Amino acid sequence: MLMSNENLSSAAIFQAVDVTKNYGGVKALRGVTLDIRPGEILGLCGENGSGKSTFLKIISGQIQPSSGALSLDGEAVIFKNPNDALKNGISAVTQERTLAPDLTVAENIYLSHLKPKSFFGIKWRDTHKQSEDILKKIGCELNTNSLVRDILPGQAQMVEIARAIIGKTRILILDEPTSSLTSYEVDKLFVALRNLAEEGVSIIFISHRLEEIYAICDRLAVLRDGNLVSAGMISEYSEKKLIHDMIGRDPSTLAKNENILGDDALLHVKNFSLVNKFEDVNISLNKGEILGLIGLVGAGHSELLESIFGLHNQRKGSLHIDGVDVRVRNPRDAMRSKIAFVPADRKNQGLVLGMSILENAMMASMSAKHRLARPRSKKTDQQVKTYSKDFNIVCSSIEAPVSSLSGGNQQKVLLTKWLSTDPSILLLDEPTRGVDVGAKSEIYRILLDQRDRGLSIIVSSSEIPELLTLCDRIVVMFRGKVVANLNRSIADESRIVQYAMGQLDEEVA
Numbered sequence: 001m002l003m004s005n006e007n008l009s010s011a012a013i014f015q016a017v018d019v020t021k022n023y024g025g026v027k028a029l030r031g032v033t034l035d036i037r038p039g040e041i042l043g044l045c046g047e048n049g050s051g052k053s054t055f056l057k058i059i060s061g062q063i064q065p066s067s068g069a070l071s072l073d074g075e076a077v078i079f080k081n082p083n084d085a086l087k088n089g090i091s092a093v094t095q096e097r098t099l100a101p102d103l104t105v106a107e108n109i110y111l112s113h114l115k116p117k118s119f120f121g122i123k124w125r126d127t128h129k130q131s132e133d134i135l136k137k138i139g140c141e142l143n144t145n146s147l148v149r150d151i152l153p154g155q156a157q158m159v160e161i162a163r164a165i166i167g168k169t170r171i172l173i174l175d176e177p178t179s180s181l182t183s184y185e186v187d188k189l190f191v192a193l194r195n196l197a198e199e200g201v202s203i204i205f206i207s208h209r210l211e212e213i214y215a216i217c218d219r220l221a222v223l224r225d226g227n228l229v230s231a232g233m234i235s236e237y238s239e240k241k242l243i244h245d246m247i248g249r250d251p252s253t254l255a256k257n258e259n260i261l262g263d264d265a266l267l268h269v270k271n272f273s274l275v276n277k278f279e280d281v282n283i284s285l286n287k288g289e290i291l292g293l294i295g296l297v298g299a300g301h302s303e304l305l306e307s308i309f310g311l312h313n314q315r316k317g318s319l320h321i322d323g324v325d326v327r328v329r330n331p332r333d334a335m336r337s338k339i340a341f342v343p344a345d346r347k348n349q350g351l352v353l354g355m356s357i358l359e360n361a362m363m364a365s366m367s368a369k370h371r372l373a374r375p376r377s378k379k380t381d382q383q384v385k386t387y388s389k390d391f392n393i394v395c396s397s398i399e400a401p402v403s404s405l406s407g408g409n410q411q412k413v414l415l416t417k418w419l420s421t422d423p424s425i426l427l428l429d430e431p432t433r434g435v436d437v438g439a440k441s442e443i444y445r446i447l448l449d450q451r452d453r454g455l456s457i458i459v460s461s462s463e464i465p466e467l468l469t470l471c472d473r474i475v476v477m478f479r480g481k482v483v484a485n486l487n488r489s490i491a492d493e494s495r496i497v498q499y500a501m502g503q504l505d506e507e508v509a
Helices: 052-059 082-087 105-109 124-137 153-165 183-198 210-216 239-247 301-308 331-336 346-350 357-367 378-390 407-419 437-452 464-470 493-500
Strands: 014-023 026-036 041-045 067-072 075-077 090-093 171-175 202-206 219-224 227-233 265-274 278-286 290-294 316-321 324-326 339-342 425-429 456-460 473-478 481-487
Touching: 014 052, 026 052, 041 052, 041 183, 041 210, 041 239, 052 090, 052 171, 052 202, 082 090, 090 153, 105 124, 105 153, 124 153, 153 171, 153 183, 183 202, 183 210, 202 210, 210 239, 219 239, 227 239, 239 437, 265 301, 278 290, 278 301, 278 456, 278 473, 278 481, 290 301, 290 437, 290 464, 301 339, 301 425, 301 456, 331 339, 339 407, 346 407, 357 378, 357 407, 378 407, 407 437, 437 456, 437 464, 456 464, 464 493, 473 493, 481 493
Parallel strands: 026 227, 041 202, 041 219, 090 171, 171 202, 290 456, 290 473, 339 425, 425 456
Antiparallel strands: 014 026, 014 067, 067 075, 219 227, 265 278, 265 316, 316 324, 473 481
């Protein structure tokens, strides 16, 4: 674990005083006063919808506050747009990708900055050299001539960060910067961030992973319902206090997973193979069971779920549901077989952000109807309203655009979308990615409740504690093969890590 910077200056480089932001009758920020100090890494914490994103958008010039004042180096500032903030040394890396896929890595890094020029035009050799240098500074080895569309998601995230610090950055804002990084890449990034802080760069860091907050941050500020609830040095916050401040109550422990499994198999995946992804995979799923899937990046667990749902029709092998061989050549076949799939990327693969909550929630169930059938009915409207209430989806109206919701509420809409199809088998890939502690607990409750009602669930997750909380069994994959099938009674973090890294190759029942 990285140590905190012990030599923080008490003089603030940036101050926000009594900042509010109203959207009609909704108060997104309520008089927030917070300072940012030179060379510190400030963790900004709070549930989705707490006001974190609004506050960061104001600091980075994306939106204007309704009232309040901002100052930089003691001088009042007004950022009319992101370029104003950038000129003052404030750069932001948000969760949304802003890279141009058809430009090279070097071109993307310099997209918002002046490229090295001479009388004859852009000095491309210098552009690429400086791009390589800035990538190396954050621990990333990458060909700067590569098109962004051809690089991995984790590499793209590092390019976003490189672009943010290529200029004279004084304050760097990082919103969930590790969501697509491997643990190795996260370690390298944290070393780079600590080096930047030592050079005097102030960093605002947002992550829903508490272990990352404690590993990298010097100081914390907690927002809840648009209010600044608390702020202090990291040493002042136990995990219990941090979660309490974020959600406004003592952390509720999930009910113990005491599901007693029978031997009533619902789904058999037999000899599944997909070229360069996985090979000869055999797994079974019992009725009323939550089965976990885990492996390192590239182990094939995500592609396995996609193949079960019919997204990869090149795969080989067979599926048996209730002892019957079923052909799943595409998602429509999967839905006919009462299989539902919640993808990892909710914004690009799961939801249509410009459509309403109701339209998104009805989308999958309506697709199964005859084209001439009435698209909406009182029954479907009521079903969505029931799920919205049961799942505690916080919204002004189910007719509101789904883009207006926080990440946790969007994820609950995505669950509603697929549970509305009345599936027998639910597949989920990274079901709590980018979701805060409170929403994560609610999603766990929803899944355990659905399991207790008889739904059979497969969860692919990179978070071992999540699988240990939810799952009755955990299947571990390594380089496209199943290397372990662990009952809950013998599954623990160290054993799962050993299998996932290929250190053991025997199967454990």
